[in-house]
Amino acid sequence: MSDKPKILVTQKVPDAAYPILESFGIVEANEEEGVIWSYDELLHRAPGHDYLFCLLTDTIDARFLETCAAANPRLKMIANMAVGFNNIDVATATRLGIAVSNTPGVLTDTTADLAFGLLLATARRIPESERFLRAGRFTGWGPLLFCGAEVYGATLGIIGAGRIGQAMARRASGFNMRVLYHNRSRLSAEEEQRYNLTFVSFEELLKESDFISLHCPYTQETHHLIGEREFALMKPEAILINTARGAIIDEKALVRALQTGQIASAGLDVFENEPAIEPELLQMEHVVLAPHIGSASLKTRSLMATTAANNLLAFQKGEVPPNILNP
Numbered sequence: 001m002s003d004k005p006k007i008l009v010t011q012k013v014p015d016a017a018y019p020i021l022e023s024f025g026i027v028e029a030n031e032e033e034g035v036i037w038s039y040d041e042l043l044h045r046a047p048g049h050d051y052l053f054c055l056l057t058d059t060i061d062a063r064f065l066e067t068c069a070a071a072n073p074r075l076k077m078i079a080n081m082a083v084g085f086n087n088i089d090v091a092t093a094t095r096l097g098i099a100v101s102n103t104p105g106v107l108t109d110t111t112a113d114l115a116f117g118l119l120l121a122t123a124r125r126i127p128e129s130e131r132f133l134r135a136g137r138f139t140g141w142g143p144l145l146f147c148g149a150e151v152y153g154a155t156l157g158i159i160g161a162g163r164i165g166q167a168m169a170r171r172a173s174g175f176n177m178r179v180l181y182h183n184r185s186r187l188s189a190e191e192e193q194r195y196n197l198t199f200v201s202f203e204e205l206l207k208e209s210d211f212i213s214l215h216c217p218y219t220q221e222t223h224h225l226i227g228e229r230e231f232a233l234m235k236p237e238a239i240l241i242n243t244a245r246g247a248i249i250d251e252k253a254l255v256r257a258l259q260t261g262q263i264a265s266a267g268l269d270v271f272e273n274e275p276a277i278e279p280e281l282l283q284m285e286h287v288v289l290a291p292h293i294g295s296a297s298l299k300t301r302s303l304m305a306t307t308a309a310n311n312l313l314a315f316q317k318g319e320v321p322p323n324i325l326n327p
């Protein structure tokens with residue numbers, strides 16, 4: 001019997017990952033594109049593997065980890081092909097001696113591109129007007145036809161000024177925007193100057209911004225960070241952009257805020273109960289919705305896949321994986 005480690009890959013991932021994984025292990029992979037194994041299916045398959053290469057759609061909770069840690073061979077490491085890792089109970093993994101890694105850095109600009117794209121699409125009503133045209137309803141240029149919000153020179157509020165938040169600020173500077181930010185800890189004066197960022201309180205950001213873009217991680221502290229109270233503070237013209245995690249927004253409160261005109265619109269790439277979407281959002285023509293494609297360029301997804309695979313390879317070589325998450 002081979003003494004090579006066994007690796008389970010939970011979804012079909014970009015090709016670039018497989019040669020790295022196959023260089024040191026025996027790979028068992030979900031080959032069906034678009035098929036996501038259920039929690040029970042994954043829990044049935046994972047025990048007996050040394051390494052798990054997983055995605056943000058896999059829930060790796062305490063029960064799952066305990067089952068895999070008790071198996072033979074026991075689970076040694078989980079590489080999440082995502083920068084967000086709220087799908088994994090890292091504290092329990094750490095207690096059980098299981099290493100966990102993510103893929104920061106490689107998707108920063110791609111995600112910021114999508115966030116800014118959603119901002120433009122929502123402000124300028126691009127998807128709504130495209131549907132109108134395709135439906136054969138364009139009868140000629142009109143002075144009031146699809147007038148939207150001005151982006152150039154407007155105020156953008158960034159919540160979470162990490163890598164992606166800062167990349168969003170860089171894009172905003174090309175549009176001459178005033179950029180406010182709120183973060184757990186204030187950036188250095190040099191960083192603020194580099195990105196032309198102004199630190200403000202959470203409440204001030206909500207009150208002042210024409211566009212609010214979320215770039216914070218999803219944790220217990222950021223669960224429903226944007227809810228009824230926060231919508232009440234926003235301008236009626238405000239447009240909310242979310243490419244982070246759905247449950248940072250109380251989605252039911254968002255629907256009410258949109259229905260009552262408390263805010264103008266939203267551009268959303270992530271949802272509270274993904275892949276389920278609040279039916280009311282689907283009915284709102286002016287809201288722009290995308291199926292969690294923030295990092296979805298071929299180049300970036302390949303980089304995410306090789307980053308995850310290289311984290312496992314480093315562990316196998318006895319090195320500290322570059323993107324280890326355990327404290």
Ligand code: DGY
Pocket residue numbers: 056081082083084085107244294295
């Ligand atoms: C992530 O990496 O966390 C994104 O949500 C998917 O690319």
